[in-house]
Amino acid sequence: MSIMALEQLASYIYEFCGIDYSKNLPSLESKITYRIKELGLNIWEYCGYVKIEEKERDTLIELITVNETYFFREENLLRELQTNILPKFEDYSKEKTFRIWCAACSSGEEPYTLAMLIKETMLFEKSSVEIIASDINKKVLDKAEKGVYSSKSLSFRKMPYGMLDKYFDKIEDDYKVKDEIRKLVKFKNLNMFDKNIEQEVGRVDIILCRNVLIYFDTEFTKKAALSFYNILNETGYLFLGHAETVTNVNPGFDTVYTPSIFYYKKGEKA
Structure with a gap:
């Protein structure tokens, strides 16, 4: 060739x-x-x-594109979200929607996990919640939107006890995500570098874009970081993969360190 x-x-x-x-x-x-x-x-x-x-x-x-993922991936991250991040937004009223952007969501396991986690906290029972789940790959996005996964799928390899019965319906050899979870997630076919990405996503409180920036060079990482900064609300948080960083391309993010993970909080632009 x-x-x-x-x-x-x-x-x-x-x-x-x-x-x-x-x-x-x-x-x-x-x-x-x-x-x-x-x-x-x-x-x-x-x-x-x-x-x-x-x-x-x-x-x-x-x-x-690489689309390997599974439910309840990254236990330490999810614990941090549940314990320290989500409670910061529990005072949202019905007039203010709590929004998360799950970028490069692949076949949907991550945004559905977030929806289940939000349900488990019971913090937002009186608030509107919306999870924007986007991907550039239309095929995996179609699977995600259907919310149907084979019972033999590796997607369930980290599923906590009891969650499968609680949030999925058994349909022959498959499991389908229950409607109460699916209604929290809105799937969109988006290229992260579309010129209208900020308008397409809207303002959000949390962004998860894990193990994606590793495929970009400095120029495109800088573009992505700028979009993340502009899309996040003033008190917003950004979660990336363990091997990814934005501090060298966007000084507007403050790094938050914990014993098990680190992530970013929106700060002031330099």
């Missing part, structure tokens, strides 16, 4: 969604080889084809 054509495709992917394959062309090649053969194209032809066919762009996104 032509290195120059792979570099051109990597450049297109980078410009579109910020994922940088320029230093990992063999990985990109392995992800797209079968698809190119399936279409009967060579790599040069595919570079042109994907730019003019929107559906093929969606297929390419499905091939290059």
